[in-house]
Amino acid sequence: MAATEQLTKADFQSNQETRWCPGCGDYAVLAAVQSFFPELGIPPERIVFVSGIGCAGRFAYYMDTYGMHGIHGRGPALATGLASARDDLSIWVVTGDGDALSIGGNHLIHALRRNVPVKILLFNNQIYGLTKGQASPTSELGKVTKSTPFGSIDAPFNPLSLAIGAEATFVARTIDTDKQHLPAVLRAAAAHEGAALVEIYQNCPVFNDGAFDALRDKKRGEVNRIYLEHGEPIRGVVRDADGALRLGSGGAPVVHDAHREDPAFAFALSRLSSSPDGPTPIGIFRDVRRPVSGSDLTAELAAARAGADDAALDALMRSGDTWTIS
Amino acid sequence: MAGDSGDGMQLAGSRFTDATAIFGNDLATLPDFPAEIRAPAGTVAGVSAFQIHFASRDILTPGDTPDVLVAMNPAALKANLPLLQRGATILVNEDAFSVRAVQKAGYAESPLEDGTLEGFTVKRIPMSSLTTRAVEDLDGVTSRDAQKAKNLFALGVLSWLYDRPTDVTERWITGKFDGPVEAANLAAFRAGWSFGETSELIDVQVKVDRNTEVLPGTYRNVNGTEATALGLIAASVKSGLPLVFGAYPITPASDLLHALARRHDMGVRTIQAEDEIAAASMALGAAFGGALGVTCTSGPGLDLKTETIGLAVMLELPLVIIDVQRAGPSTGMPTKTEQSDLLQALYGRHGESPLPVLAASSPGQCFEAVYEAARIAITYRTPVILLSDLFVANSSEPWRIPNAASLPPIDPHFRTTSTGAFLPYTRDDNLARPWAIPGTPGLQHRIGGLEKADGTGAISYDGKNHARMTKLRADKVDGIEVPDLEIHGEADADLLVLGWGSSYGTIRAGARRVREGGGRVATAHLRHLRPMPKNTGALLRKFDRVLVPEMNSGQLAHELRAQYLVNVESYGKVQGQPLLPSEMEQEIWRRLSS
Incomplete structure (x- = not known):
């Protein structure tokens, strides 16, 4: 389609008024996605956003593409069904930490292990926002919220470790306000053939403000962001003699290999930080190829359907032992 | 044997x-x-x-x-x-x-x-x-x-x-x-x-003549599961929509998954989902993409699918849900039959969430029933529940094979263009909304579980709009055209026996024995439970007594009393076994003689 060349950010902005809280990290992600999508060269009618419930779930309404705002946690299942019927679409799932990891945990891991061709954007703000501030499955131990007035006693998930354990073929992490890094990760996710999981650290200014300051804050971020780039040495954080932290490569440099089949390497990287209050890897942890769910089947079935006419139906219904009464 | x-x-x-x-x-x-x-x-x-x-x-x-x-x-x-x-x-x-x-x-x-x-x-x-x-x-x-x-x-x-x-x-x-x-x-x-x-041990050979009163045609033997599979494939062929069937293994519904999983040759896509919720959601996601989305389950599986069915009511997308009923509650008796999901099918969702409900009356009739369920789902853009049960799914009978060419047409009638802005919640004469599938240029739109503004489909919390939409959703379902109930037997009989679902043959057989013995009894059978045939109320009132046998504790009787204020008599059986003709015969005589 020739017109795709002229697509602009405005082509992806729906007429719905955005209704997140002022200062919400979701605005930054939405703007980045809308700015980035024209470069994909895919006409808006071939793009579908599927979302679950939660603040992130509203995302689908704001993209001028096809969209389905589904039910809590079921986004990956709805998207799997859509992908199984249509192999000509670019399908994106927008979800949050409660949606993806709590009520929808089962659907998330199975979409990843099936390697369904959908891109899952996991907005992780470590809190339930839409229900007004309860602990989420990524909230840190001891967190005081309305539902945990004495501090959370449940250990959090590490979403990337979970995804890698679920056989995910593409696993990445980025930050809502990082205007260069976020589109770069989305670009790589879009180019990936199977399921992609992108965790986006997203600030909730109302119920969990500052959760990611160690990374989002310009000065602290410079120290704490460990950017992963395929083929490049991974810079670590070392402590100077005076106790200050600085980026560096202590010992022999480890070169990042996102394409390594063995998930142990990516898993080890995902364990470098258990909460985003210190040095944390950012980037593409894992990007490997594995057969995509139903990749050949959709075309095979479409071809079969083309031949499935009345005659084929008559033959099928009359298969086996039949008898005729005249 | x-x-x-x-x-x-x-x-x-x-x-x-x-x-x-x-x-x-x-x-x-x-x-x-x-x-x-x-x-x-x-x-x-x-x-x-x-x-x-x-x-x-x-x-x-x-x-x-x-x-x-x-x-x-x-x-x-x-x-x-x-x-x-x-x-x-x-x-x-x-x-x-x-x-x-x-x-x-x-x-x-x-x-x-x-x-x-x-x-x-x-x-x-x-x-x-x-x-x-x-x-x-x-x-x-x-x-x-x-x-x-x-x-x-x-x-x-x-x-x-x-x-x-x-x-x-x-x-x-x-x-x-x-x-x-x-x-x-x-x-x-x-x-x-x-x-x-x-051997002289067996001294008698029994000759059973051919049945000469059967309609001409080509026949085969089918059980309810096979007929359902064929009916779904037929609906896919006649509508031109790919069949996407999501299911999670559960007794006795799994047999339908097995039957359809073999049918790549007819373009059938089956997905064994991670759970019942996903099975329904996958079927609905496929429907958003323009497929005939179908899911099948039994027992507690229907509870789990409820959430997705509610979403389908709100999205007004076609979805066929087949419930092969078994004895409950909870795990109950998975290999025993029952008709105890009727009220759940009719009402078992939060909010006001109406949808059409059909029931299959015999193994062969499963074909027609599921075809009709798919036709209604596609025509009216609605989830439809088809109630089957273990008895009808596993029983078999000769089935007169229809000709593909003579099956009723199913037209998905996709919306492909729009003059002006596309409004996904406008309605046609059937009150059905337009179905515009991804890939259609210019018709990009967003739908979801939140209440919609009438016409535009934008999110709306307006009270009056919600009242209007609630009524529209109900009117759409209740406006579905359903054939009238037919009376079998004398119109002025002393007793009407009204059944639904798989007890069709049993009730007919029991009534036949009573008539052969001189009793005056008529029968009728409901295949549509929502909406019910328009003549249902009038018919119930025409008879002095109405007996409603069912494999539950009186769910249809409850519904008939509520809707038509007719004091029907209930005969319920919850033993995990089908009703028996002898039992029917006895129950009918009991009422005729009292």
Whole structure:
């Protein structure tokens, strides 16, 4: 389609008024996605956003593409069904930490292990926002919220470790306000053939403000962001003699290999930080190829359907032992 | 035909059925499996049975009191003897009545010796040893092959007893097996037949004439599951929509997944989902993409799908949900039948969440029922629940195969263009909204579970709009055109028996017996539970008394009273077993004479 060349950010902005809280990290992600999508060269009618419930779930309404705002946690299942019927679409799932990891945990891991061709954007703000501030499955131990007035006693998930354990073929992490890094990760996710999981650290200014300051804050971020780039040495954080932290490569440099089949390497990287209050890897942890769910089947079935006419139906219904009464 | 799970009774039964169907009798069958996959051999819990009822006139049910029982072991005898009336014939595998086997079945003494079978015509046949003798000289046949072929011996005896054509069965054996197993099975079958013919033990051969009153056409034998699978494929072919079938393994619904999973040749996509919720959601996601989305379940699976069904009501997208009902609540009795999900299907969702509900009335009618469910779903953009049950799914009957060309058309009528902004919640004459699928340029839109503004589909919290949308959703469903209820029998009969779902044949058979005895009873059967036929209320009021039999504690009766203020009488049965014609006959007489 020739017109795709002229697509602009405005082509992806729906007429719905955005209704997140002022200062919400979701605005930054939405703007980045809308700015980035024209470069994909895919006409808006071939793009579908599927979302679950939660603040992130509203995302689908704001993209001028096809969209389905589904039910809590079921986004990956709805998207799997859509992908199984249509192999000509670019399908994106927008979800949050409660949606993806709590009520929808089962659907998330199975979409990843099936390697369904959908891109899952996991907005992780470590809190339930839409229900007004309860602990989420990524909230840190001891967190005081309305539902945990004495501090959370449940250990959090590490979403990337979970995804890698679920056989995910593409696993990445980025930050809502990082205007260069976020589109770069989305670009790589879009180019990936199977399921992609992108965790986006997203600030909730109302119920969990500052959760990611160690990374989002310009000065602290410079120290704490460990950017992963395929083929490049991974810079670590070392402590100077005076106790200050600085980026560096202590010992022999480890070169990042996102394409390594063995998930142990990516898993080890995902364990470098258990909460985003210190040095944390950012980037593409894992990007490997594995057969995509139903990749050949959709075309095979479409071809079969083309031949499935009345005659084929008559033959099928009359298969086996039949008898005729005249 | 009853034996241990490993005795091959279902196979023998289905072979007898095919020969009977091809011969030209009308018939109905009912398999009865044990719940355990491998129950201890020789125990009553491990008995597997197959029942067939056939005649030269139209057959309405698998029957209630068998005339002949084949019992391959003491447990099979014990499990099925209560079904028989005195005078029935029992063919027993005498070899299987060892002291140990007798005790395992829970008998203190051999029932062949202690008078248990007094009043029955008992034929003691050493089936195991006769089978062994028939096959022992064949090349490569092991004693295990011989042991496994005794069901074919029994089938041979039974085939002779009822003068069934042997070529149908022999053709099947040679097509299905080869080598020593084929030889052993053929030999066993022929030996059984010859035994019947030559042994003086069986002195009567029963001839059952062809049924000459059947409609002309091509027939095959189908169970409800096979007919449902064919109906879904037919709906896919006729609508031009790809069939995407999401399911999670659950008894007894899984058989439909198995039947459809084989049909890549017809373009069928099946997905074994991670759970019931996902199975429904995948079907709905596929529907958003322009597919015929179908999901199937039983028992607690329907509870889990409820959330997605509610979303489908809100999205107003086509979705077919097939509920193969089984005895509940909770896990209940997974291998036993019931009709106890009716009120759940009608009302079991939060908020006001109306949808059409249909029920299949016989194995063959499952085809028509699911085709109609798909047609309504697609035409009206709505989820539709089809209630089937274990009894109708597993029973079989001859099915008059329709011609594909004569099936009602199904037009998905996708919206492909729009003058001005596309409004996804405008409505056509059926109150159905436009279905515009991804890939259609210019019609990008967002839908979701939040309440919609009438017309535009934008999120709306306006109270008056919500009231209007609630009414529109209900009016759409209640405006679906449904054929009128038909009365079978005299319009001024003393009693109307009104049923729904799989009890169709049983009620008809019971009423027929009453009429033959001079009773004045009429029957009618509901295939649409929402909306109900327009003449339902008027019809109920025309009769002095209305009896509503169902395999639950009175759910349809409850619904009829609520909707029509008619004091129908309920007859409920919740024993995990289908209603029986004799039971119906008795219940009808009880009311006619009071």
